[in-house]
Amino acid sequence: MASLGTLLLLATFVVCSYAAVASVVGARRGSRRLVESGTGAFYLITALMTVASAVMINAFLTDDFSIRYVAHYSDRVQPLFYKITSYWGGLDGSIMFWVFLLSIFGSLAVYTNRERHRELIPYVVAVISCVQMFFLFLMVVHKNPFATFLTGAPADGEGLTPALQNYWMVIHPPSLYTGFVGMTIPYAFGMAALITGHLDDAWLRAVRRWTMFSWLFLSFGLVLGMIWAYEELGWGGYWAWDPVENAALLPWFTATAFLHSVMVQERRSMLRVWNVTLVIVTFFLTIVGTFLTRSGVVESVHAFGEDPQLARMFSAFMMLILVFSFGMVMYRLPLLRARHELESWASREAAFMVNNWILLFCAFFVLFATMFPTLSEAVTGERLTVGPPFFNQWLPPIGLLLLFLTAIGPLLAWRKTTLSSLRDQLIFPALAAAAMAIGYVSLVGFRVWPSLVCFSLCALTTGTIVQEFWRGTNVRRGATGSDHLTALIGLVSRNKRRYGGYIAHLGIALIMFGFAGKGFEREEQVRLTPGQQTVIGDYTVRYDALKVTDDGQKQMITAHVAVFLNGQEVDRLYPARWSYRKHEDAPTTEVGIRRTLAEDFYIVLGGFEIENQAAIFQLNVNPLVNWVWLGFGVIAFGTGIGLLPETVFSFAIAKLPVPGAATTALLLLVMMMPGVRLKAEQGGENVVPIAIKPLEAELQGQIMCLCGCRAMLNDCAMQFCHSKVPQKERLHALVEEGKTRDEIVDTFVKEYGGQDVLGAPIDKGFNRLAWLFPYLVGAGSAVGMGFAAVRLSRRREQAEDAPAADPALDERLDDELRDLD
Amino acid sequence: MTHRNIKIGVTAFVLVGAFTGLLWSTLAEGTEYYKHVDEVVASPKQWEGKRLQLHGFAFDVRRKPDTLEYKFKVRNKDSVIDATYTGIVPDTFKDDAEVVLQGRLTPDGFHATGVMAKCPSKYEPTQKVG
Numbered sequence: 012m013a014s015l016g017t018l019l020l021l022a023t024f025v026v027c028s029y030a031a032v033a034s035v036v037g038a039r040r041g042s043r044r045l046v047e048s049g050t051g052a053f054y055l056i057t058a059l060m061t062v063a064s065a066v067m068i069n070a071f072l073t074d075d076f077s078i079r080y081v082a083h084y085s086d087r088v089q090p091l092f093y094k095i096t097s098y099w100g101g102l103d104g105s106i107m108f109w110v111f112l113l114s115i116f117g118s119l120a121v122y123t124n125r126e127r128h129r130e131l132i133p134y135v136v137a138v139i140s141c142v143q144m145f146f147l148f149l150m151v152v153h154k155n156p157f158a159t160f161l162t163g164a165p166a167d168g169e170g171l172t173p174a175l176q177n178y179w180m181v182i183h184p185p186s187l188y189t190g191f192v193g194m195t196i197p198y199a200f201g202m203a204a205l206i207t208g209h210l211d212d213a214w215l216r217a218v219r220r221w222t223m224f225s226w227l228f229l230s231f232g233l234v235l236g237m238i239w240a241y242e243e244l245g246w247g248g249y250w251a252w253d254p255v256e257n258a259a260l261l262p263w264f265t266a267t268a269f270l271h272s273v274m275v276q277e278r279r280s281m282l283r284v285w286n287v288t289l290v291i292v293t294f295f296l297t298i299v300g301t302f303l304t305r306s307g308v309v310e311s312v313h314a315f316g317e318d319p320q321l322a323r324m325f326s327a328f329m330m331l332i333l334v335f336s337f338g339m340v341m342y343r344l345p346l347l348r349a350r351h352e353l354e355s356w357a358s359r360e361a362a363f364m365v366n367n368w369i370l371l372f373c374a375f376f377v378l379f380a381t382m383f384p385t386l387s388e389a390v391t392g393e394r395l396t397v398g399p400p401f402f403n404q405w406l407p408p409i410g411l412l413l414l415f416l417t418a419i420g421p422l423l424a425w426r427k428t429t430l431s432s433l434r435d436q437l438i439f440p441a442l443a444a445a446a447m448a449i450g451y452v453s454l455v456g457f458r459v460w461p462s463l464v465c466f467s468l469c470a471l472t473t474g475t476i477v478q479e480f481w482r483g484t485n486v487r488r489g490a491t492g493s494d495h496l497t498a499l500i501g502l503v504s505r506n507k508r509r510y511g512g513y514i515a516h517l518g519i520a521l522i523m524f525g526f527a528g529k530g531f532e533r534e535e536q537v538r539l540t541p542g543q544q545t546v547i548g549d550y551t552v553r554y555d556a557l558k559v560t561d562d563g564q565k566q567m568i569t570a571h572v573a574v575f576l577n578g579q580e581v582d583r584l585y586p587a588r589w590s591y592r593k594h595e596d597a598p599t600t601e602v603g604i605r606r607t608l609a610e611d612f613y614i615v616l617g618g619f620e621i622e623n624q625a626a627i628f629q630l631n632v633n634p635l636v637n638w639v640w641l642g643f644g645v646i647a648f649g650t651g652i653g654l655l656p657e658t659v660f661s662f663a664i665a666k667l668p669v670p671g672a673a674t675t676a677l678l679l680l681v682m683m684m685p686g687v688r689l690k691a692e693q694g695g696e697n698v699v700p701i702a703i704k705p706l707e708a709e710l711q712g713q714i715m716c717l718c719g720c721r722a723m724l725n726d727c728a729m730q731f732c733h734s735k736v737p738q739k740e741r742l743h744a745l746v747e748e749g750k751t752r753d754e755i756v757d758t759f760v761k762e763y764g765g766q767d768v769l770g771a772p773i774d775k776g777f778n779r780l781a782w783l784f785p786y787l788v789g790a791g792s793a794v795g796m797g798f799a800a801v802r803l804s805r806r807r808e809q810a811e812d813a814p815a816a817d818p819a820l821d822e823r824l825d826d827e828l829r830d831l832d
Numbered sequence: 833m834t835h836r837n838i839k840i841g842v843t844a845f846v847l848v849g850a851f852t853g854l855l856w857s858t859l860a861e862g863t864e865y866y867k868h869v870d871e872v873v874a875s876p877k878q879w880e881g882k883r884l885q886l887h888g889f890a891f892d893v894r895r896k897p898d899t900l901e902y903k904f905k906v907r908n909k910d911s912v913i914d915a916t917y918t919g920i921v922p923d924t925f926k927d928d929a930e931v932v933l934q935g936r937l938t939p940d941g942f943h944a945t946g947v948m949a950k951c952p953s954k955y956e957p958t959q960k961v962g
Contacts, residue, residue: 395863396863401859404861597923615920
């Protein structure tokens with residue numbers, strides 16, 4: 012199987028080079044047949060990579076440890092899901108996964124645009140093929156995921172790193188890769204436009220959706236990474252300005268800038284050089300991000316190891332991209348001149364430009380600070396590092412400035428805004444901001460003033476957006492005479508990108524609201540013995556017991572903690588440490604979190620002393636954290652609206668946009684996770700060696716203690732449990748009588764009334780559902796998106812004149828909104 | 833040069849100047865020197881009081897009973913420094929672990945405010961503490 016995989020990669024490489032050469036030569040000679048053969052080869056790449064991926068996944072599923080990569084990232088006891096996700100768990104596989112995704116996206120983009128942008132297609136194929144060739148080259152000569160052991164295969168693998176065995180980690184990399192890889196498509200179209208000289212705005216329309224789609228997944232990936240860090244790393248926060256995190260953030264900044272500036276080009280034919288540059292820079296930064304994290308150039312706590320050879324290859328590739336791309340831009344500079352000049356700084360295009368500069372500054376700043384240790388070593392010979400405080404000093408003010416622009420931007424008209432109209436429109440949002448400020452001051456005073464500013468700006472932004480929706484709805488109601496809801500839906504469907512964008516802005520405001528909560532966070536570290544308690548903020552925490560369990564793959568040490576709020580017991584948390592057999596050096600931290608919209612109570616088992624049962628805890632109170640996840644759900648919803656093709660809208664509005672609803676639902680699932688986690692901890696059997704029959708032990712783990720502790724019989728931690736002992740004695744007696752498992756269960760159900768005595772049945776099933784859910788959602792939205800894309804491309808041809816009419820109508824609506832009082 | 837270009841030029845100059853100045857001044861507060869134990873031991877006076885990230889291998893790790901106060905030594909190539917830290921340490925922090933300590937050097941040893949343990953294997957995040 013391994014040689015089949017290697018062969019497939021080699022074949023793909025050959026096909027890639029053919030696709031690139033055939034389409035370019037075909038385009039130059041005007042040979043349609045050659046171009047079509049190149050495009051066909053391009054589709055073939057997707058097929059080949061799909062087979063190669065299937066071979067890889069099959070190797071994981073069949074525990075083929077003769078392949079080094081499989082042996083390194085999987086083992087026999089690994090659950091099925093992690094066996095599949097190990098595919099992208101390491102460097103070699105992640106590169107292969109990258110090519111696989113790129114081949115799919117490339118084929119989709121080429122297929123949907125094959126008629127409309129016929130002149131661009133050959134070069135799009137060539138550019139994407141070249142990028143694929145680079146990664147395939149990396150794999151073939153240096154990082155072959157199908158490499159086998161020269162000597163005999165090991166009997167068992169090393170297993171996936173425990174910290175990656177987390178549900179968020181399963182979906183985080185694919186999502187991030189989708190975002191990264193998706194950015195290649197706009198780049199390929201941009202380059203094709205530059206090469207062919209077809210520099211009207213057609214290529215922008217072709218890539219608009221791709222950029223939004225990639226941006227959505229990039230954002231999703233970032234948020235998932237945050238959730239993972241928050242839940243799995245257990246240090247109390249979700250963002251630490253680690254180089255790996257920063258690497259993913261860089262293209263996000265430039266992609267966000269592009270999403271905004273592209274509108275200026277569409278509307279006013281300005282910023283054309285700028286837009287091409289942003290597309291190039293974004294693509295370049297995705298490669299830089301990969302390079303930074305894979306080559307060991309920047310020291311990071313979670314970078315892949317050092318690899319000078321890989322670093323050299325990447326450097327050469329990056330140089331090539333820069334020289335080629337900007338060479339083309341300079342060559343085509345005469346064709347890229349703007350058709351309009353900026354008329355006034357009080358205009359929407361000016362606001363977009365400022366927004367662009369700020370975002371670009373953010374990207375530059377983060378890149379600078381991330382590279383600073385490497386730079387300083389190169390320049391001065393001293394390795395100087397900059398930590399999170401440096402980032403935290405700089406980026407919040409810039410973020411607040413951006414938030415302010417988010418609030419003001421929609422109020423500015425294209426070309427020129429009069430002061431009086433701006434003033435009129437500012438009244439309502441300003442009132443909202445003032446109300447928020449007064450509320451804040453009366454509650455907390457002027458303490459933590461940055462949060463005060465942030466909250467007010469969030470209110471300002473929300474006020475603007477609500478006002479925009481309100482005015483638009485009223486204008487439309489006046490024009491059509493329909494009711495509010497119909498008018499609102501009509502308004503949104505008439506200009507989905509604009510109103511979808513507003514909803515996304517609302518999400519940004521919510522996220523900033525969540526960030527501002529950091530101003531009130533608290534952290535304590537404490538050592539407790541069973542029965543002792545401690546106070547943090549309004550919470551009192553009592554440490555009850557320490558339990559050791561084992562499920563065959565790992566040993567789990569779980570602390571049982573009761574949380575009291577104002578003297579009332581509100582929750583029981585089970586922070587734990589899991590030591591995986593294969594990775595005993597690196598136990599994972601399983602955090603206990605009590606989530607509410609106002610604040611999270613977060614507890615980490617930092618350490619323990621088995622001899623006296625003492626435990627060391629880190630306690631955090633993190634206000635407003637959940638608003639960050641919620642805000643992302645809103646962004647996804649807004650972006651989903653913007654992504655919907657025109658013709659599907661009326662159909663889809665009845666069902667909610669697929670990606671938006673899906674992600675929102677996924678994030679709402681966050682709220683349910685503690686329940687899942689709880690059960691996951693309590694599975695497995697007790698390791699304390701007691702001489703009882705296996706059946707009895709098994710049933711102790713499946714029958715619930717009825718003292719109210721919600722634990723199984725063998726796991727009840729209550730000090731004065733009234734139920735555990737009699738229940739256990741009854742169980743023991745039944746087993747001694749020689750009853751079978753089912754008879755005993757029946758007896759228990761009968762004697763203790765109802766099924767709730769059984770802990771097990773829900774357990775496994777629900778766990779699995781929670782696991783499956785993201786995949787179903789992902790697959791569902793992918794299918795939906797593909798379907799929608801095909802539909803769109805067909806409809807466009809029929810109604811060729813529709814887009815031409817659209818801007819005029821938009822302008823009129825815009826003007827009407829301005830004139831409205 | 834037209835009047836307009838001069839205005840734009842001056843504005844850009846002032847803005848860039850202000851940014852660079854701010855960047856430079858905040859950078860000075862935010863930076864830490866990344867040093868190995870032997871480099872620091874070679875000239876301790878030079879590094880006392882400065883914010884450091886000290887790289888070395890921990891050994892002789894001891895904890896004061898019933899507290900979170902750690903006393904240990906870090907070594908790199910035959911050079912050794914005494915160090916103290918109070919708080920939760922990463923699991924991988926034990927004898928012979930490769931660590932990076934954040935903190936300051938004083939005449940009686942290194943006072944760490946943060947401990948990062950290097951990963952035992954590749955692509956594996958360590959726990960951040962402090």
